[in-house]
Structures are given as structure tokens and as C-alpha cells.
Amino acid sequence: MQTFAAWSVRHRWWVIGGWVLLVVALAVVSRAAGGAVQTNSFSFSGYDSQDARAVLEREFPRTAGDVDRIVFRTDPGQVTDPAVRSRMQAVFAEVARLPHVAAVTDPYAPGGQSISGDGHTAYASVTFDAEANDLPVEAISAVIDAAGAARADGLQVELGGQAIQRTESAGPGLATAFGLGAAVLVLLVLFGSVTAMLMPILTALVAIAGGMSVNALVSHVLDVNSATEAIALMIALGVGVDYSLFIVSRFRALLAEGRDPKQAAIGSVNTSGRAVLFAGGLVVLALLGMLLLNVSITSGIAVLAAIEVAFTMAAALTVLPAVLSLLGRRVDSLRVPGRRPAGSAAISPRLDAWARLVRRARWPLAAGVILVLVVLALPMLNMRLGNDDAGANPPSSTTRKAYDLLAEGFGPGVNGPLTLVVELPGSSNATASQQVIDAVAADEGVSSVSPARTNPAGTAAVFQVYPTDSPQSAATADLVHRLRDNVLPRAVADTGVTVHVGGPTATFIDLASLLGSRLVPFVAVVVAIGFLVLLVLYRSLAIPLTAAVMNLLSIGAALGVTIAVFQFGWTGLSTGPINFALPVMMFAIVFGLSTDYQVFLLSRIQEEWYAHRDNTRAVHEGMGRVSGIITGAAVIMIAVFGSFVLSGQRFLGEIGVGLAVAVALDAFLIRFTVVPAIMFILGDANWWLPRRLSRRLPRVHLEPAEAAISEPGREPGGAPGGSTRQPEGMLER
Numbered sequence: 001m002q003t004f005a006a007w008s009v010r011h012r013w014w015v016i017g018g019w020v021l022l023v024v025a026l027a028v029v030s031r032a033a034g035g036a037v038q039t040n041s042f043s044f045s046g047y048d049s050q051d052a053r054a055v056l057e058r059e060f061p062r063t064a065g066d067v068d069r070i071v072f073r074t075d076p077g078q079v080t081d082p083a084v085r086s087r088m089q090a091v092f093a094e095v096a097r098l099p100h101v102a103a104v105t106d107p108y109a110p111g112g113q114s115i116s117g118d119g120h121t122a123y124a125s126v127t128f129d130a131e132a133n134d135l136p137v138e139a140i141s142a143v144i145d146a147a148g149a150a151r152a153d154g155l156q157v158e159l160g161g162q163a164i165q166r167t168e169s170a171g172p173g174l175a176t177a178f179g180l181g182a183a184v185l186v187l188l189v190l191f192g193s194v195t196a197m198l199m200p201i202l203t204a205l206v207a208i209a210g211g212m213s214v215n216a217l218v219s220h221v222l223d224v225n226s227a228t229e230a231i232a233l234m235i236a237l238g239v240g241v242d243y244s245l246f247i248v249s250r251f252r253a254l255l256a257e258g259r260d261p262k263q264a265a266i267g268s269v270n271t272s273g274r275a276v277l278f279a280g281g282l283v284v285l286a287l288l289g290m291l292l293l294n295v296s297i298t299s300g301i302a303v304l305a306a307i308e309v310a311f312t313m314a315a316a317l318t319v320l321p322a323v324l325s326l327l328g329r330r331v332d333s334l335r336v337p338g339r340r341p342a343g344s345a346a347i348s349p350r351l352d353a354w355a356r357l358v359r360r361a362r363w364p365l366a367a368g369v370i371l372v373l374v375v376l377a378l379p380m381l382n383m384r385l386g387n388d389d390a391g392a393n394p395p396s397s398t399t400r401k402a403y404d405l406l407a408e409g410f411g412p413g414v415n416g417p418l419t420l421v422v423e424l425p426g427s428s429n430a431t432a433s434q435q436v437i438d439a440v441a442a443d444e445g446v447s448s449v450s451p452a453r454t455n456p457a458g459t460a461a462v463f464q465v466y467p468t469d470s471p472q473s474a475a476t477a478d479l480v481h482r483l484r485d486n487v488l489p490r491a492v493a494d495t496g497v498t499v500h501v502g503g504p505t506a507t508f509i510d511l512a513s514l515l516g517s518r519l520v521p522f523v524a525v526v527v528a529i530g531f532l533v534l535l536v537l538y539r540s541l542a543i544p545l546t547a548a549v550m551n552l553l554s555i556g557a558a559l560g561v562t563i564a565v566f567q568f569g570w571t572g573l574s575t576g577p578i579n580f581a582l583p584v585m586m587f588a589i590v591f592g593l594s595t596d597y598q599v600f601l602l603s604r605i606q607e608e609w610y611a612h613r614d615n616t617r618a619v620h621e622g623m624g625r626v627s628g629i630i631t632g633a634a635v636i637m638i639a640v641f642g643s644f645v646l647s648g649q650r651f652l653g654e655i656g657v658g659l660a661v662a663v664a665l666d667a668f669l670i671r672f673t674v675v676p677a678i679m680f681i682l683g684d685a686n687w688w689l690p691r692r693l694s695r696r697l698p699r700v701h702l703e704p705a706e707a708a709i710s711e712p713g714r715e716p717g718g719a720p721g722g723s724t725r726q727p728e729g730m731l732e733r
Contacts, residue, residue, distance in 0.1 A: 001269065001270050001273060001274050001277070002266060002270040004269070004317075005265070005266040005267075005268075005269035005270050005273060005317075005321060006266050008269070008317075008318050008321055008322055009262050009265050009266055009321055009322060009325045011322075012321075012322035012323075012325055012326060013322075015318050015319055015322040016319055016322050016323065019206060019210075019315065019318070019319045022210060023206060023209050023210045023213070026210050026213035026214060027209070027213045029213070029217065030212075030213040030214075030216040030217055033216070033217055033220065034220075035216050036215070036216040036219045036224065036229065037216075037219045037220055037224065038133075038166075038219070038224060038225050038229075044294065044295045044296070044510075044511065044514060046514075047510035047513070047514065048484060048500050048501055048502070048506070048510065049500070049501065049502045049503070049506040049507040049509075049510045050502075050507075050510070051500045051502075052419060052420075052421040052500035052501065052502025052503070052506070053502055053507075055421045055423060055460060055500060056419070056421055056462065056502070059421075059455045059457075059459060059460035060453075060455055060460070060462060065100075065102060065127060065128040065129045065130045065131055065135075066127075066128045066130070066131050066132040066135065066161060066162050066163045067125055067126070067127050067128075067161065068125075068126045068128070068132075068143070068159060068160060068161025068162070068163050068164050069123045069124065069125055069126065069159065069160050069161055069402060069406070070091070070092075070095070070123060070124045070126060070143075070147045070157065070158075070159055071121070071122075071123040071157070071158050071159065071160060071401075071402040071405045071406055072084075072088060072121070072122060072123070072150070072155060072156065072157045072158075073120055073121045073122075073155075073156045073405050073409070074120055074154055074155055074156075075120060075154060075156075076154065077154060078119035078120060079107075079115060079119060079120065079121065079122040080108075080115070080119060084155060085108060087150055087152070087155070088122075088124075088150060089106065089108065090150075091146060091147055091149070091150045091157075092104045092106055092124050094146050095124075095126060095143055095146050095147065098139065098142050098143060098146065099139050099142070100128050100129050100130065100135055100136065100139040101126060101127070101128060101129070101139075101143065102127045102128060102129045103126075103127045104124055104125070104126050104127070105124055105125040105126075105127075106124060107122040107123060107124050111451070113448060113450065116409035116410055117409075118409070120409065121405055121406070121408065121409030121410070122409075123402075123406060126143060126161075128163060131162075132161070132162035132163035132165075132166050133166075133223070135163055135166075137166070137167060140163045140164065140166065140167050141167060143159070143163075143164075144159055144164065144167065144398075147159055156401075156405070158398045158399075158401040158402035158405060159398050159399070159402055160390055160398070160399045160402030160403055160406065160415070161399070162504060164398065164399055164402075165390065165393070165399045168393070168397050168398070168399060174643075174646050174647070175230065175234065175643040175644055175646045175647050175652075175656075176233060176234070176237065176643070178639070178643040178646055179234060179237055179238070179639055179640035179641075179643040180201070180237065182635075182636065182639030182640065182643070183200075183201065183237070183241045183636045183639065183640065184197060184201060186632055186635050186636045186639070187200060187201070187241070187245065187632075187636070188336050189632075190245070190249075190628075190629070190632045191248070191252075191332075192332075192335055192336050193331065193332045193333065193334060193335050193336065194333075194334035194335075194336065195327065195330060195331055195332065195333045195334050196248060196252065196331050196332060199244060199248045199320065199323065199324065199327075199331065200240075200241045200242075200243075200244035200245045200248055201241065203240065203244040203312075203315050203316055203319060203320045203323075204236070204237055204240030204241045204244060204312060204315075205240075206315055206319065207236065207240050207308070207311040207312040207314070207315035207316075208233065208236050208237065208240060208308065208311070208312070210311050210315075211232075211236055211307050211308040211310075211311035211312070212233070212308075214307050214311075215229070215232060215304045215307055215308070218303055218304065218307065219300075219304075222296070222299060222300045222303055222304075223296040223297060223299075223300050224300045224304060225297075225300075227649065227651055227652055228297070228300045228301050228304055229304065230644070230647060230652055231301055231304075231305060231585070231652070231655060232301065232304035232305040232307075232308050233308070234640055234641060234643070234644060234656075235305045235308060235309065235589060236305070236308030236309060236311070236312055237640050238593075238636060238637040238640040238641060239280070239283065239308075239309050239312050239313075239593070239596075240308075240312030240315070240316070241633075241636050241640075242596070242633040242636060242637060243276045243279075243280060243312055243313060243316040244312075244315075244316045244320055245629065245632070245633050245636070246272045246275065246276060246600060246629060246633070247268045247269065247272050247273055247276065247316055247317075247320055247321070247324075248268075248320070248324065248331070249272070249629050250267070250268040250271055250272040251264050251265060251267075251268040251321075251324050251331070252331060252332070254267045254268060255328075255329060255331070260328075261324070261325050261326075261327070261328030261329065262325050264324070264325075265321040265322075265324045265325035266321070268321060268324070269317055269321045271603075271607075272600075273316070273317050273321075274603070275599050275600050275603045276313060276316055276317060277313065277317065278533070278537060278599055279595060279596040279599040279600065280309055280310070280312070280313035280596075281313075281533075282529075282530060282533055282592055282595050282596075282599070283306075283309050283589075283592030283593060283595070283596065284306045284309050284310055284313075284592075285529055285533075285592070286526050286529070286530070286588045286589070286591045286592035286595075287301075287302045287305050287306040287309065287588050287589065287592060288302055288303070288306050289302070289522065289525060289526045289529070289588055290302035290522075290584060290585070290588050291303075292518075292521075292522060292525060293514075293515065293518050293522060293584060295511065295514065295515065295581075297511075297581055298515070298581055298584060298585065301581075301585060302588070305589070347621065347624035347625055348624075348628065351623075351624040351627055351628055352620075352624050354624075354627070354672075355619075355620045355621075355623055355624045355627075355676070356620070358623075358673060358676050358677050358680065359616065359619075359620060359676075359680050361677075362676075362677040362678075362680040362681050363677075363681065365673055365674065365677045366673075366674050366677040366678055366681065369669050369670070369673050369674040369677075370553065370674065372557075372669070373553040373554065373556070373557040373665065373669070373670075374553070374557075376556075376557035376558075376560045376561055376665075377553065377556035377557045377559070377560040378560060379559075379560040379561075379563040379564045379567070379568065380556055380559055380560050380563060382563070382567075383559070383563050383567070383578055383583075384474060384567060384577045384578065385512035385515065385516050385577055385578055385579075385580045385582075385583070386472050386474075386477065386508060386509070386512050386576070386577025386578070386579075386580060387471075387472060387508035387509075387511070387512070387577070387579060387580060388472060388576055388577075388579065388650045388651060389403065389415060389416060389470060389471040389472045389576075390402070390403040390415065391403050391404070391407070391415070391470060391472070391574070391576075392472075392574065392576060392650040393648075393649075393650075394648045403415050407470070410466075411447050411466070411468065412468075412469055412470035412473075413447045413466045413467035413468050413469055413470065413471075413476070414447070414466050415470060415471055416467065416470065416471025416472075416476060416503075416504070416505040417450075417464040417465060417466050417467075417503060417505070418464070418465040418466075418467065418479075418480065418483075418501055418502070418503050418505055418506055419462060419463075419464060419465075419501075419502045419503035419506070420436065420440065420462065420463055420464075420465055420483075420499055420500070420501055420502075421460065421461075421462050421499070421500045421502055422436055422452070422460060422461040422462070422463075422497060422498070422499050423459070423460055423497065423498040423499070423500075424454075424458065424459050424460060424461060424497060425459075425496045425497065432492060432495050432497040433452045433454065433461040433463070433497075434452070435491055435492070435495075436488065436491050436492065436497070436499055437449050437451075437452060437463060438491075439487055439488070439490065439491035440465055440483065440487060440488075440491070443479065443482065443483070443487055444468075445467055445468055445469070445475060445476070445478065445479035445482065446465055446466065446467060446468065446479070447466045447467060447468045448466045449463060449464070449465050449466070450463050450464040450465075450466075451463065464503075465483075467479050467505075471504075471505045471508075472576050472577055474577075476505065476509075477509050477512075480501055480505075480506050480509050483501050484501055488501070508580065511580045511581075512577070512580035515580050515581060515583070515584055516580070516583075518584070519583055519584055519587075522584055522587070522588075523552075523587055526587065526588060526591055527548050527551070527552070527591070530544070530547065530548060530551070530591060530595055531544045531545070531547075531548050532544075533595075534547055534595070534598070534599075534602075535697070536697055536698060536700055537599070537700060538602060538606060538687075539687070539689050539694060539697060539699075540686060540687050540688065540689055541688065541689060541690075542682055542685055542686050542687075542688065543602060543686060546675065546678055546679075547595065547598045547675075550594075550598075550666075550670050550674065550675060551590075551591050551594050551595065551598075553670075554590065554594055554662055554665045554666045554669075554670055555586060555587055555590045555591065555594075555662060557661075557662075557665055558586065558590060558658050558659070558661040558662035558665060559582075559583060559586060559658060561657070561658070561661045562578065562582070562586075562654055562657050562658040562661065563578055565657055566578060566650070566653070566654050566657070576650070578654065579650075579651045579654055579655075581651075582651075582654055582655060582658065585655060586655065586658045586659065586662065589659060590658075590659060590662040590663075590666075593637070593659075593662075593663065593666075594662070594663075594666040594670070597630055597633075597634070597666055597667060597671045598671065598675070600626060600629075600630060601622065601623065601626055601627075601630060601671050601675065602622075604622040604623075604625055604626045605618050605619055605622030605623065605679070606618075606622075607622065608621045608622045609622075609687060615679070615680075615682075615683050615684050615686060615687070616680065616683070619676050619679045619680055623672075623676045627671075627672055630667055630671055630672070631667055631668065631672065633667075634663050634664065634666070634667030634668070637659075637660075637663040637667075638660045638663050638664050641655075641656050641659035641660040641663065642656055642657070642660040643656065644656020644657075644659075644660075645657065
């Protein structure tokens, strides 16, 4: 690592210029390829909803696209008034002529079910010739404009559906700006210098620019939506600033010890940079672990976020030390009034007092924190996975207004119809579709059923089933399972007919089942990877075992808080299921990020352990020297992730709250309290490793000997007092 750092510093202008050229070249290539492509599709196999989709595409190719709605309401008067009818039918005719519109169902047609009982609300179904993800935004906007032109006094017109909602997806702009502003403020307080503050910010922005260009190219081969891009961007911003923060902090500490700028830059990469490399690598591994789930939405998030983290890690290890070596002591220029830049690695009196308190009260503190985490995790016992419907959209959006109008006029189930696809083996079995309709309509969870549509060949039929409850309700999920397991098998017994339950509502229910069933194996794989990495890094059984247990507790507690907020509604928010992708995403992201803090904390404790082989002193001094930086980094992460709630999207709000709570618990309770307490309790057993296993493990250490002992009064490579004994287990260079 030292050789790599020295090369970057020695060729600093080449490194800086190379990054500028790389970012510009990637931006040009990305733009030439057409920029990012956003989709909202979910591809997975082995579930009934996907079979229904395949049959629709084969048997009803023209009408297998997305179905959206134009909802209109009159007050006073009724939708059947001649003036309203004439106005709306003209709109339907215009929409039917627009590109990519396959059909428009007129609510005024005889036998229709699209006018409410009180006559004030009606809707027309707009069937596109492709799924929402594959439609040009211009085609969707044309439908919105044509329908919106009908609005008048006493006539409200709104639109709903996946295609319409696609045009409302908010970008991460506001959340990013808030997170960036919070990072600036925290860095100014930590560093007391505008110049020092700019180093992590600019490094993160350069890395994000390069990563976004690569991700735009990746979006042409993976399913990526606005939420995926926002999550990747926020992770990159938080991680990028944190990684650079640790390196800049170590650089300033080495300058304060008398190092010249070049040696300080090399030393910062050779010490903190090693922790960045291993911690960042573990984050990338944890994210890519989501590829094992084999679901397009989680695969997209995994790849995009991993690319962004890799770019931030690379920038922190190359371009940042190059710039720092040029700045030298000017890194502390443009000081903030009232703040004195602190460059020394000395322990502050407050952190020293806290370390003493943790050492004295290690047993009650460890037990108390663990009890708090267990209590916070209890809501997981009642977690219900699902998907948010349009009722969770911002009240000002047209999709939310359409949702509310439909629920008021027809009941909540009309917002999430199930699409039942009947495969008929021969024309003689055509009457079987009516048998299916009758059986389904008799179920207590069904509000109404539409007439069946049969394809020209007579080999398939399709109809809509409207549940009595909303799409995201548990009752609707129970209805889907009941239809598949009991109602439909009985209705088609001995007929040779096959019936599939599909549509967006059933698809999301299947996704929840899929990801729920794969959560435990996924967790086991990621925990095993983390355990092995920490085992190699610290050559200890206790340290990786403690880290694994603490990570599981912090993730469980954070998920429990998220469930209490969004599913139970304890803070007054509207209730609903937890997004089907949230648990696996939170686990992958939080496990990687929490291991970051574990690596940064333990690398400094290990450094002190190798220096004087006194566990109590090592834990005391190690936590005292880096806890302030870790908590500052955590505040940045909390602000960045907390800004997700500004997006207006419930899913981003869920993941923002979950990640922010996880980081807060990890930094302030676990790394700041319970991990040091447990290490005080275990004593020298922290560093025990069976001799046979020790001989088989590779020797990798995060803190090289001459950089580890860099405090005044110590000789490089030795313990206090100038001893030059090489500690056992150090990485040989």
C-alpha cells in the first residue's frame, strides 16, 4: 500500500489529470449512448404472476401492455349529463388516436361497470401497447395532456396507473442537496477549515460523476428506475465523504506530528487508506451479494451502488492524496471563526472520560445496549412485506387524486385489480371461463368481476377481478393465495383448463414471497463473508464473532424502528406494508456500512495493541483517538440518508429512515459503547486465534508498523520508549 501511495503522490499531476480525463470521457460516452434508461419492470421466474404475463404477451399481444385510467368526477351534476358525456367522449376518442395507445374503454358503453353508484365518478381504461417501463415518456405525457385538457369548473379529471406514475417519479435532487449541505456543515465543525472541508466533498463529487456515467451505461442492460439511482447516489455521497474524511483526518494528524506533506499524504493512505480499501471492498461485496437473489430490482441496486462505492473508494485512495500533497499545510487555510483546526491525534478530555466510563461500567453498559437493541427489533416479529400503492403518493399528485376518487366511488379494491388469465385447451372448453368467473365472484374477498375477453383463436380468456380491499392490504394478499390454492383448482378440476392470477398487484405479492423466502440464506451468506474478512484482517475469533452479532442486532433494531414507523404508524404516518425489497437491501447496505466503522475502530485499537500488547490501554486509546471522527462521519451518513424522506416517495422514505437509524445505533451505541465494553470484558482473549488456524490464514494487517507508531515520543516501528521489536502477526513488507 505504501508503494501505491508513494506512486500516486510522486505522479500527482498525472493522477489528477487522469481523473479529469476519465470523468469527462465517461460523461461523453454515456451521453453518446443516450444517457440513463429508466425502467420499473420486475423480472423473476417460478411464480404464477409471471406465467400470467407470459400468456398475455403470447395470446393478447396487442393488449398485453400497461392499463392506466382516466378518472373524472362531477360536482354538482353527474357524469352522465350530456355536456359532461360529450366532453369526455371527445377526450377518449383523441386519446385512442395517440401513439402507443392500443385501446380506450368507454365507461358509457352498454353493460359497463365504470360509473359509480351515485353517478358522480367514472373512469376510462387506457390500454397501452407496451408495459409502462417500455413506453416512451412522450407517449405517456401526451395522454396526460389530452385528458387534462378536459378539466373545467365542476369537472375534475385525474389519471392513475403505473405508466402515469412513471412521469411523477421524483429525482434525488432535493435529497442530494440537503445531504450535501449537511455534510458541509459537519465537516466545517470537525475540521474548522473551509479548505479541509472541501477535500472530502470534492473527492466524493468527482467519484460520483464518474460512477453515474458508468451507471448510465449499465442501465441499458439492467432494470434501473429513479429509486435505484437515488439509492446508489445517496450511498455514494455518504460513503464517499466518510472515506475521504478518514484520510484527510489522518493526513492532518501526521502534519501536526511534523511530517512533510508528501510523507503525510503517503502515510494517510498507508494507514487509514488500508481501512478504506478493506471496508469499501466489504461494502461492495455485501451489495453484490444481492445478485444472489436473482431479482432485477435488487440486482440493479446492487450493481449501481457497488459501482458508485468502488469509484468513491478509488478516488479517496488516489486523487485525494495527490491533492493533499500539493496543498500541504494550506489544508487548514480559510479557517472558520471560532473553530481551531485540530490536527493532533491526541485524545480529547471528553473522549478520554467516556473511555474510562465504558471501562468501569463495561458489564451494565454492554447488557443495557444489547437489551435496547433487542427491544427495538421486536416489531420484526410482525413484519408484513408488500408494495406501496398510489395511496402512499404525495397528495398533490394526479395518481394519488385518481386513487382517492376511485376508492371513494367504487371501493378501495378497484385500485388494484387482479388479472386472471385462462388457458383454454380447445374451443369446446370456452364455457370454462364462465365457470371460473362464477367461482371467483362468489369469494367473499371479491367485490366484482369484469366480463371475460377471449382471443380470436379461442385458446385464452382474460378478465379483471376487483378485491374488496386496497392493493396493499393483507386481505388482498390472502385473496390471491386463496384463489390460487383453493378457489381456482376446484373451479377447473378435470377440465384441462389452467388459470393464472396476474397483474401488478399479484406480481408485487409474489415478489414479497420470493424475497421473504430468500432473506435468511442471503443473510447467512453475507454474514459468513464478513466474518471471514474480519477473521483474516484481525487474526481473531472474538472480533469477527462480536462484529457479526452486533451487526445483526443493529440491522434488526433499525428494521424494527422502520416497521414501527411505516407499518404500525406510530408516528402518525399512513400505515402499509414494508416494501418487499427493503429487508434485503437494508441488510446488504447496513452490514457493509457498519463493518466500515468496525474496521476503522478496530484498526486503530489493533495498532495500539501491536504497539504495547496491553488490551485495556489499546481499547481505551484506540476508541479515544477515532471515536470523534467516527461519530462525525456517522452524523454525515445520518443526514444524507435522512434526506431520503424529502423525496416524497414512501419506499425512499422507508429506506432513508432505516439506514439513518441503523447508522445512528451503530455509531453511538455499538461502536461507541458496546464494542469497546465487550473488548474490555474479553481482555487478551480478543486477540486469541488457534495456532493451527493462524498458520493457515494469510497475514494481512491494516496498520503498517512504521505508520502505526507515529505519535510524539515513539520511534517508528516500535513501542513507547523506542523499542523496535516487530510485533507478531504484522504484515511483512
